[in-house]
Amino acid sequence: MNTYKSAGVDKEEGYKTVEKIKTAVAETHNKNVLNNLGSFGAFYEIGGYKNPVLVSGTDGVGTKLKVALDSKKYDSIGIDCFAMCANDIVCHGAKPLFFLDYLACGKLDSEIAAEVVMGMVKACKDNECALIGGETAEMPGMYNPGDYDVAGFCVGIVEKEQIIDGSKIRKGDKIIALPSSGFHSNGFSLVRKIFPDFNEEFEGKPIHETLLIPTKLYYQDIKKLMSNIEIHGIAHITGGGLIENVPRIIPNGLCAKIEESKIKVPSIMLELEKRGNIDRMEMHGTFNMGVGMVVIVAAENSQKALESVDGAYEIGEIVQDSEKIILM
Template identity: 80%
Template structure:
């Protein structure tokens, strides 16, 4: 019997099935700027309507949250996570997402699982007026075990050069406004899985995995609603490293983000994790978002307007003078 690619563990037919299952849905994310369809060697996207456009890009994955999804056999939310982690990053600079590409690697391809993951990306792209214009599915026996998957994405957005947000205009007295997260988002899951090994245990009346797999919140719509009416000085996406590591990234020298810990609305699942794992509060703040998925910094005269535009947002601190870029009281 002669050797074939399939005998080595790679089933091309399953890859073709995956494309067939997602092709029409992916096409629904396209607009007049997308110049070709799925299947080309490269994807084409034309840009128009900007005076001095700057492209802003970001790439990310979903980490070991994938393990929760795979063990729970619930795959759709992971695609949303993958898109959100990339799109929320470029949003910090005021960018509008234009297009997204995905990369899916596995040990043994199951077209149903792969399609479900991509369909989550499709949903997220459609909700954010972003085109899913390409991707790669890699079946890699020997590198991954059967049943293992890894997912990553790449997002490109656009912003006018004179509208780039980089934190440089942050000043003393500015208000720090928190936008709630939808949960852990896609960070800290190696610790989450250590403390919560049974994803099927009951938590607040439902299986724990349902709480853990709530997808990362997409902030494009609310943030751009604010940007249309208010001058924003800084935006930080609160991902791995929590407030402690992400807020300082936008704070200029000799200024400090003074955050009132008592004002932070910490989700019950994070309080349960902290209690059950006997985790120090400082470790929690340095690992998880603690209920804040995004912070925006605005002039104190604009804070009320922002709170009117974002019904679930709240003030969590202010900018002061100081050597430390963040102080959590």
């Protein structure tokens, strides 16, 4: 007799996954979450805003997953998934409200799935965000056993008059770099080509430990900045690096003039550049190069911004030019 399990889908393993995560997931909930894990839809009540605007973002982890799966280290991937979504909405001054995840695989292992979700739980707690739902899809024939894909969806909120969209950027504004924690979750197809052995030693430890450092979460830093000064623009430096992401917030007629020599490039990126014989501009067009987020503020607020966030440093200023960005 044929069963769903004989076709490759083990429902019991899915139930085990829910049991392993439900208590931890509930710890991310607040009074605005109106239902528990397992409902068809997730309910989140909004209150306390005068003119609220919802800001949403969705993303995945990309081929960084390959490093995690081959290294059998799954705890950081959930953090990466959340961060890639939440860091985008934080760019507009929004507070993350809730997050949903999607996990697809060839054959579900509840231990691995739970470990991935526990990373999301940790990230949600750090960002005062509720993990209110998700989907685990076991798809034999689409994925091989041992293969996983992870994606997420985050919704935040901001008062309409407080939206940060770059429209306030002016000539003379200063460009502040918030350091990254490494490659974050971008460019890993090239990373894996140059570093095919994830167990090789780098700076005294297996290189996969460096490659799998989770994407930095910026909500708390931006929240602190917003409480102290007015922010004119924020850019999340993901795929495309500074070259593609900074121009997205620069008004026409203005240009982000960045001094490349001021950028503090992590040693792992310098090693990749050297070993792969990669041109520096190609590096800047692919990786964050140590700058996870760019914040643009008025010149008179620059020092206060630097004092507000650990590790923040100035890399340039806004000038008049037909180009949106210049790395010099």
